[in-house]
Amino acid sequence: MIRELVRDDVSGVIRLELELNPHQVWTERGLVHELEFPLARERRRDWVALEGGDVVGHVEAAFEWAVPTPGKGRFWLSVAREHRGRGIGAQLFETAVEYLRAEGAWRVESYVPGDPAGVRFLSKRGFTLSGRNRASGLELRDVSLPKVTVPGFRLATLGETRDRAHELHAICVEGEIDMPSDEPETEVDFESWCRDEFEYPDISDEGSFVVVDGDRPVSLAFVTVDPERAIGYNSMTATLRTHRRRGLALLAKVAAARWAQQAGLERLVTENDVSNVGMLAINDRLGYAPLYVEEYYRRLLERGNARPASAGSTCAVTQTGVVA
Numbered sequence: 001m002i003r004e005l006v007r008d009d010v011s012g013v014i015r016l017e018l019e020l021n022p023h024q025v026w027t028e029r030g031l032v033h034e035l036e037f038p039l040a041r042e043r044r045r046d047w048v049a050l051e052g053g054d055v056v057g058h059v060e061a062a063f064e065w066a067v068p069t070p071g072k073g074r075f076w077l078s079v080a081r082e083h084r085g086r087g088i089g090a091q092l093f094e095t096a097v098e099y100l101r102a103e104g105a106w107r108v109e110s111y112v113p114g115d116p117a118g119v120r121f122l123s124k125r126g127f128t129l130s131g132r133n134r135a136s137g138l139e140l141r142d143v144s145l146p147k148v149t150v151p152g153f154r155l156a157t158l159g160e161t162r163d164r165a166h167e168l169h170a171i172c173v174e175g176e177i178d179m180p181s182d183e184p185e186t187e188v189d190f191e192s193w194c195r196d197e198f199e200y201p202d203i204s205d206e207g208s209f210v211v212v213d214g215d216r217p218v219s220l221a222f223v224t225v226d227p228e229r230a231i232g233y234n235s236m237t238a239t240l241r242t243h244r245r246r247g248l249a250l251l252a253k254v255a256a257a258r259w260a261q262q263a264g265l266e267r268l269v270t271e272n273d274v275s276n277v278g279m280l281a282i283n284d285r286l287g288y289a290p291l292y293v294e295e296y297y298r299r300l301l302e303r304g305n306a307r308p309a310s311a312g313s314t315c316a317v318t319q320t321g322v323v324a
Contacts, residue, residue, distance in 0.1 A: 012055030066185035073105030114292030159205030175238025221252035
């Protein structure tokens with residue numbers, strides 16, 4: 001049976017997603033936050049496939065909320081390995097795509113986190129490869145972190161700078177706009193950013209760091225944490241354009257990694273577009289090793305009887321994709 005996700009499905013969805021991709025930080029409280037505080041322009045909907053009361057499949061469909069061009073849909077689809085080959089993924093796919101088409105999507109995109117079955121699934125349905133991310137992990141028990149200082153700048157925790165939210169938002173906006181993508185994310189408004197990043201329940205106030213120039217935040221490295229699984233995720237690293245090429249991102253990221261190490265985390269995970277050579281160089285210097293290549297695929301949709309969509313899109317924080 002396929003139906004819309006309800007609150008009681010949250011634990012089953014998280015269990016399914018982590019079984020398929022354990023290299024991610026996604027918790028029950030994080031998913032509850034996403035469902036209870038939705039981003040209006042995202043227009044997200046979730047469905048689950050159930051068998052015997054257990055969640056055996058999940059799909060999330062939404063629109064890109066941070067770009068100016070309307071109608072760019074995305075979906076993330078997962079099916080438990082032991083339940084594949086029975087049409088569950090196909091049903092979830094059709095449910096998601098029909099919703100996106102009806103809401104005005106002219107293009108859909110999805111991700112495959114290193115799963116050949118997911119590639120075959122999308123290729124059979126007319127999707128073509130459009131880009132790649134590298135997922136990397138830092139094994140904190142084994143790494144020796146470098147000592148990094150940048151004269152004239154100091155470090156503060158996110159908790160110490162929460163009263164500077166608008167300035168932190170400005171850093172993230174410049175970072176998002178300059179990240180490799182088919183269209184710059186120029187529409188990261190303050191309210192949506194707060195819900196998506198600043199107020200996300202898994203972000204660590206102690207383990208996320210901000211670099212301050214005098215009294216002005218100029219660079220940051222945010223980390224979300226699942227303490228029960230001893231894993232963290234580099235959710236955002238960015239520096240104001242006026243302060244780049246000074247080693248500030250490295251300074252913040254080393255501080256976050258050192259905190260994670262001292263806090264008893266075993267691994268930090270990050271994802272970067274393969275063309276983001278600057279951040280990949282920082283990760284390599286710190287000892288991050290490739291985990292898998294996350295490929296993203298796109299397909300144009302027939303217009304059909306879609307109704308016009310408002311400008312919008314989806315957040316890129318989720319780390320799932322097509323696993324079917």
